Structures are given as C-alpha cells and as structure tokens.
Amino acid sequence: MKNPYSVECPYFYGDYFRGKNVEECRLLKTSGERWTRDLCKTCPVPEISRANACVHMRLRGKVARPFSAAFMRRMQIYAYCDKVKKPVAEPRVGCGECHALPFKFEIKP
Numbered sequence: 001m002k003n004p005y006s007v008e009c010p011y012f013y014g015d016y017f018r019g020k021n022v023e024e025c026r027l028l029k030t031s032g033e034r035w036t037r038d039l040c041k042t043c044p045v046p047e048i049s050r051a052n053a054c055v056h057m058r059l060r061g062k063v064a065r066p067f068s069a070a071f072m073r074r075m076q077i078y079a080y081c082d083k084v085k086k087p088v089a090e091p092r093v094g095c096g097e098c099h100a101l102p103f104k105f106e107i108k109p
C-alpha cells in the first residue's frame with residue numbers, strides 16, 4: 001500500500017472505507033512505538049524493499065532522534081537474516097548468503 005508520501009511500503013496500512021481514516025505502520029506497531037505520518041517522509045523501508053526482496057530478511061524499526069536533527073523523529077531500521085542467523089549490515093544489498101557477493105559475470109565465447 002502507498003504511504004502518505006505516495007511511496008509503496010509493505011508495512012503501511014490505511015483504511016479509508018466509508019469515512020474511516022485509520023493509518024498505521026505495522027513495522028512500528030510490532031515494536032510498540034508511536035507512528036506519525038512524518039516518519040514516512042525519510043523512512044528507508046520502501047527503498048530497502050524495492051532493492052532487496054529476500055524472504056529470509058526481517059526488518060525491525062525504531063524511532064530515533066539523530067544528533068544532527070534533534071527535533072525530528074526518524075526511522076532507524078535493523079535487518080536480520082533468519083537463514084544465517086546474523087544481522088544484515090546493508091539491508092539494501094543483503095547478507096550475501098543466498099546471492100554470493102561480489103557477483104561473478106561470465107562471458108562465454
């Protein structure tokens with residue numbers, strides 16, 4: 001579903017049927033944190049899910065206030081691979097278990 005900034009996000013849920021106006025972030029809901037629409041503006045999750053569709057990777061979200069923007073709340077994302085049972089340092093790329101890195105290209109004559 002598209003988030004309030006019109007970007008497809010697998011964790012956004014909106015129910016506008018018959019005058020309802022229910023919106024929530026199901027990623028933050030699982031961690032019990034309060035979600036507000038402005039978090040979607042800078043959230044990296046839509047980009048991560050477009051770049052990496054690995055079924056073994058689990059995301060966890062947390063609201064943080066970075067030092068450089070003390071008044072702004074930002075999403076902080078942690079990724080974990082269920083297959084290798086390790087944190088994923090770069091969620092856009094993945095852990096490298098299923099798709100070995102760096103990629104090897106073969107040029108056949």
Ligand code: SF4
Pocket residue numbers: 003009010011012013024025026027028039040041043044045046061075
């Ligand atoms: S905060 Fe991020 S994960 Fe949550 S609905 Fe918005 S874009 Fe999706």
